[in-house]
Amino acid sequence: MPVPAADDGRRTYELDRAHVFHSWSAQAALDPMVISKAQGDHVWDADGNRYLDFTSQLVNTNIGHQHPAVVQAIRDQAEELCTIAPSHANRARSEAARLIAERTPEGLDRVFFTNGGAEAVENAVRMARLHTGRHKVLSRYRSYHGSTSTAINLTGDPRRWPNDTGTAGVVHFFGPFRYRSPFYSDSEEQECERALAHLEQTIAFEGPATIAAIVLETVPGTAGIMPPPPGYLQGVREICDRHGIVYIADEVMSGFGRTGHWFAVDHYGVRPDLITFAKGVNSGYVPLGGVAISDEIARTFDERPYPGGLTYSGHPLACAAAVGAITAMRDDGIVANAAEIGATVLGPGLRALAERHPVIGDVRGLGVFWALELVSDRAAKTPLAPYGGTSAAMRELTADCAKAGLLLATTYHRVHVVPACTITADLAREGLAILDAALERTDAHAA
Structure with a gap:
């Protein structure tokens, strides 16, 4: 399926900002990404950039996009x-x-x-x-x-x-x-x-x-x-x-x-x-x-x-x-796939990230449902963003992942790794590699 023309993306964005009232947001600060299509584990923006979806949107596309x-x-x-x-x-x-x-x-x-x-x-x-x-x-x-x-x-x-x-x-x-x-x-x-x-x-x-x-x-x-x-x-x-x-x-x-x-x-x-x-x-x-x-x-x-x-x-x-x-x-054995990916790729991979990155304070999860707790001080467990808020460090991490082609879910000081239950081991590793690289800059915020 071809990606719609950039002109369509601009019009979509302009109409959104003129008429759509978004949830959980201060309206004047919004700058939403225009998504033009999705397939499997990926979505595309209006400029044709492809992103590996590690968010499952709102942790709901368990079977992936456009099954x-x-x-x-x-x-x-x-x-x-x-x-x-x-x-x-x-x-x-x-x-x-x-x-x-x-x-x-x-x-x-x-x-x-x-x-x-x-x-x-x-x-x-x-x-x-x-x-x-x-x-x-x-x-x-x-x-x-x-x-x-x-x-x-x-x-x-x-x-x-x-x-x-x-x-x-x-x-x-x-x-x-x-x-x-x-x-x-x-x-x-x-x-x-x-x-x-x-x-x-x-x-x-x-x-x-x-x-x-x-x-x-x-x-x-x-x-x-x-x-x-x-x-x-x-x-x-x-x-x-x-x-x-x-x-x-x-x-x-x-x-x-x-x-x-x-x-x-x-x-x-x-x-x-x-x-x-x-x-x-x-x-x-x-x-x-x-x-x-x-x-x-x-x-x-x-x-x-x-x-x-x-x-x-x-x-x-x-x-x-x-x-x-x-x-x-x-x-298709999709539930079993989620269990296998969690046990053999995401769990071990995220724990390996925690060994390399001092900004990671805790790793926890099951299946394709994982969280990284990011801290500025491991001993004190100081959150990298305030409870109920965000921080420059968290915004940088999300932006760096997006530039590298990964949609990342964050809440306050946490990263949630929640791809589709259908994700392959290779794609899961690809996402972890992008996150690994992005965390290099985030580490500068850790004591």
Whole structure:
């Protein structure tokens, strides 16, 4: 497919700046890259420059760009049925629900479809509150759950601050994070024990009978890609069972192959009551999210109407894209590829970078879901950018990678290495080599 002419790119840019209001941005400071096409692991800008996509955009193109099976599934569905009200059954939605239910833990066999992850979290919390008759919801600091009203109040990072009404019935607590432990732990085991004790104490002080749900990203995403220590999620499950609290696993970012399993909870052998998903379910080709619902919670609404819905719930084009994506991931071994790339290329490669670059304080991740913690002082763990902000060093790193043909994801003082689950070992190494070279300049900021 030819790259559009530069004149088209200029017009696209001018129209964007004249009429498009961007999310999470001060509008006057924006200078967006015009993307003209994408294919596989690469995107092209309007000037014809090619970039290796180490961002998966917003960590959602798990199957890569323009996968032919998904594109064809959307085409075929458009010819058959573009849209229909959610009160009617349709083939694409039924088949997507079946494929999702086959991959969730046993007993989560019903699926409520939304347009994205934030709506999935909103509806999961609503289900939990109605199921328990309680109102409070617990979520951890260093988390992100979406930008709608309840979801943004659940969020535990600075994006919540301007939107925090303080009236959503949300209570935050500290989750385990060994590198920057709030519990002064000396080991992963100690971090797990102390984090669970802190959660128990929070529940005791808030009143167990007032708490409807605990919402946890299985592996926090934009907050830092922090896999939980062994035993932590099992401990959360036990606490929830003991107090009659609904356990909601937010798998919007970590689900559908990202960590090397279909869902990240599969690494830990736990069964949540509700799982929220979006992003990787169809790689974002058409907006889609949802909630996988346990049999116990689904039965709450057997005779009692569920008071929620969306015009585009289970939209045929979106669900057809999910069917195409999940089928391709299954048939092509894409989830196994993500696990293999993480174990043999990204994990070892990023740890090797940490040995060479003093600016890297920590490496952590699973599958194709990794973070580098950048610091100006390793001993003091001084972040290379302030919490909730950025720095000249981080901007330089991103720009240097882009000049070398690599799209890099950064959040505050961290680099997130999150390519598609389909990436090859050679392309993963190519991306690491570009990052390695760019970090040479960043090292000047380290003590």
